[in-house]
Amino acid sequence: MPRSRFLTLTAAIAFAAISTLALEGRGGAGPLAPSLAPARDDWEGLSQFVRMAQDELGPQRVVVTSTLELGDLRRADALVIVHPERAVDPEELAVFMRSGGRVILLDDYGTGDQILTHFGIRRVPMPQRPAAMLRGNPALAIADAVGTHATVVGVGRVVTNHATGVENPALAPILVVHGEEEPDVLLAVGGAVGQGRLVVMGDSSIVMNAMLRYPGNRALSVNLVRFATEDDAWGRQNGKLYVLVNDFEVTGSFGVDPGLGGIVERTWHSAGEALEMLRHEGMPPLVAYAGALAIGLGVVVWTSQRAGKTHRPSPPRFARPTPVVAQGGVAGHAASLSAPGAAARFLTMLELKSALEDELSARLGLDRTPPHDVLVARVRAARLLDEDGARDLSRLFETLARYERILLDKRHRALERLRDAEVMAVAARVRNLLAAAAQGPSRDTVEKNQ
Numbered sequence: 001m002p003r004s005r006f007l008t009l010t011a012a013i014a015f016a017a018i019s020t021l022a023l024e025g026r027g028g029a030g031p032l033a034p035s036l037a038p039a040r041d042d043w044e045g046l047s048q049f050v051r052m053a054q055d056e057l058g059p060q061r062v063v064v065t066s067t068l069e070l071g072d073l074r075r076a077d078a079l080v081i082v083h084p085e086r087a088v089d090p091e092e093l094a095v096f097m098r099s100g101g102r103v104i105l106l107d108d109y110g111t112g113d114q115i116l117t118h119f120g121i122r123r124v125p126m127p128q129r130p131a132a133m134l135r136g137n138p139a140l141a142i143a144d145a146v147g148t149h150a151t152v153v154g155v156g157r158v159v160t161n162h163a164t165g166v167e168n169p170a171l172a173p174i175l176v177v178h179g180e181e182e183p184d185v186l187l188a189v190g191g192a193v194g195q196g197r198l199v200v201m202g203d204s205s206i207v208m209n210a211m212l213r214y215p216g217n218r219a220l221s222v223n224l225v226r227f228a229t230e231d232d233a234w235g236r237q238n239g240k241l242y243v244l245v246n247d248f249e250v251t252g253s254f255g256v257d258p259g260l261g262g263i264v265e266r267t268w269h270s271a272g273e274a275l276e277m278l279r280h281e282g283m284p285p286l287v288a289y290a291g292a293l294a295i296g297l298g299v300v301v302w303t304s305q306r307a308g309k310t311h312r313p314s315p316p317r318f319a320r321p322t323p324v325v326a327q328g329g330v331a332g333h334a335a336s337l338s339a340p341g342a343a344a345r346f347l348t349m350l351e352l353k354s355a356l357e358d359e360l361s362a363r364l365g366l367d368r369t370p371p372h373d374v375l376v377a378r379v380r381a382a383r384l385l386d387e388d389g390a391r392d393l394s395r396l397f398e399t400l401a402r403y404e405r406i407l408l409d410k411r412h413r414a415l416e417r418l419r420d421a422e423v424m425a426v427a428a429r430v431r432n433l434l435a436a437a438a439q440g441p442s443r444d445t446v447e448k449n450q
Helices: 003-029 047-057 090-098 113-118 209-213 215-229 260-281 285-308 329-338 341-364 372-381 387-408 412-417 420-438 443-449
Strands: 062-064 067-069 078-082 102-106 122-124 137-145 157-159 165-167 172-177 185-193 196-201 241-245 249-251
Touching: 047 062, 047 209, 047 215, 047 241, 078 215, 090 102, 090 113, 090 185, 090 196, 102 215, 113 122, 157 215, 172 196, 196 215, 209 215, 215 241, 341 372, 341 387, 341 420, 372 387, 387 420
Parallel strands: 062 241, 067 249, 078 102, 078 241, 102 196
Antiparallel strands: 122 165, 137 157, 137 172, 165 185, 172 185, 185 196
């Protein structure tokens, strides 16, 4: 066999053996974990960040999990969410933070947009020409610490990796990427949610192994862990730090009764958050336009209905004609005789009242009937009745006036309650009073007394 062919065959066998060994070794270790996996020790993993958290808090307080049961959380716990690939209910996170929990979201191209929208945060593109960048690459823009937030204490500059900007004027700025002849863009913002806290960064790889070789990134990572677990005015934060990365699942509800009381409480908090967001950020233009249009249409409809509606004229009460049945005299007497049932009894009462007034006025020599209190005073002064008779006359006038009001107001139930015995009793009182008055002084004596 020629020497050249022998060398070629030997090289092929060696390459095949090396390839087989490599494949066997990789197969024994299982499939390669995805980027940002906490178990990966290479440059794309988060193992250094996890060990850093364990060094700060102790291994028992750092929980790396792919399934989180919200019912197991306490208000002293904290969540570090890195590049979520499944939707996370932002209202559940809001309930957790309102009670004192803390959430740190590191996300650039994951499914964190729903969380951002819930808290009024929107994504914005990074400057195309950053003022500072690594190796002249705009995708590796350098962010500067801004403000006095606890997460950037002692942090100078942080290297980013294909990050996205975030924006919410109501939240505190934490990191900013300055633009070269273009607006600066915030990389991270933070704020309070009830008794808890929220930090959002638009870069999920800022804490991965390869990035932690930069001093600013390493200092930022330590500060994030400390911020998530430090005590505050609401109490001690001695809970656990949950690290959730990529394709994790969140189940259950945090600290809320699943019954009607819990639903009402959650609805109340959601309404409060919506009003607070409206107060800080105002109403979206489309909603404001739709609301103004609805109000304008409502005014037009209401005005046209009112303007086109006809009303039946209603004269004031003092200008209305007096019903025949209430006029007394011949007309009233005829009406009382023709009225049926209870109405006839009431009309008889009015006739007795009219007869009593007319007879007493005639005996006093009056041209018209005065008010009842004046008529009783005249009767008492003319001594047509003694004191007991005058008091009885006053009470009788009150009774008859009450019946007159019932009839004029058309209170049908009261009309039906009047019985014949009551009418007969009133008639007897009228006869007795008129008989007693007839025995009093004559008309001439009355005129002399006047």
